[in-house]
Amino acid sequence: MSSVAEPSSSAASGSPSKERVEVMSKAVNLMGQGKRNLICGDVPMAVTQFEESCQILAKCYGEMAFECAAAYFSYGHALLELARLDSKVIESLEAEAAAAEAEEDDDDDDDDDEEEGDDGENEKSEKDSEKDDGASSKAASKEDEGTGDEDRTDNSESLSSQDEAVENQEKPEEKDPEEDEHDAGNDVTNLQLAWESLELAKIIYLKRKDKESQLKAAQAYLKLGEVGLETGLYDLAAEDIKECLKIQKEHLNPEEREIAETYYQLGLVHVFASNHDSAVENFKAAISVIEAKIDKLNKSKEHLKDSTETTDVETVYNARTEIKELEEIVPDITQKITDTIEEKKTVADLKAFAKKEAAEKMVTMFVILV
Structure with a gap:
């Protein structure tokens, strides 16, 4: 190399x-x-x-x-x-x-x-106090005339200082554009x-063209698809996962769990991209692969059930364990299919409502103009 x-x-x-x-x-x-x-x-x-x-x-x-x-x-x-x-x-x-x-x-x-x-x-008490203050305010008005100008000067200075303080608080701190650009350049996300x-x-x-290396490349494609899903690059994510699926189909048996996982991940990408029909199609494909795997494991278990060989006993035990795991996965994917179909219907209803509302507004505008 x-x-x-x-x-x-x-x-x-x-x-x-x-x-x-x-x-x-x-x-x-x-x-x-x-x-x-x-x-x-x-x-x-x-x-x-x-x-x-x-x-x-x-x-x-x-x-x-x-x-x-x-x-x-x-x-x-x-x-x-x-x-x-x-x-x-x-x-x-x-x-x-x-x-x-x-x-x-x-x-x-x-x-x-x-x-x-x-x-x-408080309203009643304020009115009573106003009556009491009326007489005293008249007597004090003459006395206050001499100091009124000074009070107004003090008040204006106080308001001026308050305005200046507020202005200083509200004014944002200016940053150096070069500093911002430098920070953005170093901000490489995980x-x-x-x-x-x-x-x-x-x-x-x-x-490398050997089976092991190719399947590891497929796993890298799958993880790249997951990164694309996290970043919202759904088209790119779908392409990567399809490449993963292509390699897996070349080197794995059609009922392997890895293929089911890839179909499921591809379905998720289509859900986020609002490609509901494609999502349902891939979820169903994942279930088909899992069911084929369960069927194969059941046949293997049945064939070895009467054997007393240690390796055969272990094989039967492992088959039962895997069958249980797979049977627990299927209902979750089935629910995902149901949710996707409902989401598709909701989106369609919202689009129909928006279209109807827009048409009604057009009619109203036409009537007003006429």
Whole structure:
């Protein structure tokens, strides 16, 4: 491979240096730790470990070396999961802010009701006090004439200073445009990094034509589709997932679970893109694959049920476990089909209502003009 870094002399002779072996061992350990942390839910730590592993392998073998592909894929996968976590946190904060705002609005309404009740009670006392103050104000008016000009001067100065303070508070702090541009340039999102890393993994795997490498390229395509789904690039996401499906159909049996998962992901993309018919079609395809897998497992289980061989007993046990898992998945996908059909009907009803409303407005305008 032309882009792979030239191996060291010790590596070329078949005896890698001790330092190189230690570096490679560190990269492998980081990959293992990252996978464990990803499974356990410590996604940020997994991202850090996969990133370091990528750097070590790229430095050792070259950026486009086959040895880097697995690390690139794991790094991209972890970044995708981290982006999803961040999205959930943002949604949670927005929901809390909306709830707090609604609560404040309710409190304001209660305060307004209390103030209206107090106004009725205070109105009478204010009228009484006005009568008492009437006589004293007349007596004091002559005395105040001498100091009136001074008070007006003081009041005008006070108002002027208040206006200046308000103006200073309301005036936004001006930012240097160059500084904003610099910040924007450095703001590379986790999804962007995930896409770049998964794209590298895909390109590297596609260069090899063996079944294992091709199927790993398919998984990279699938994850790229998920990134596209998260970023709202539905057309691109659909293309990537279709490429994944194409490779899987070439190398896997038609009833394999991986194919069912790909059909389901493609259905999700079509739901978000409002392609409801295509979504239902792919969800049904996913169910068909799962049902075929269940049928195959049942036949295998039936064939081996009377065997006492340890391996056969394990095969039967595993088949029963997988059948149970698959049977639990089917109702969820069926519900997704129902939801998609209902969503399609709702969208159609809204469009019909909007069209009818627009037509009625046109008729009203025509009548007015006539």
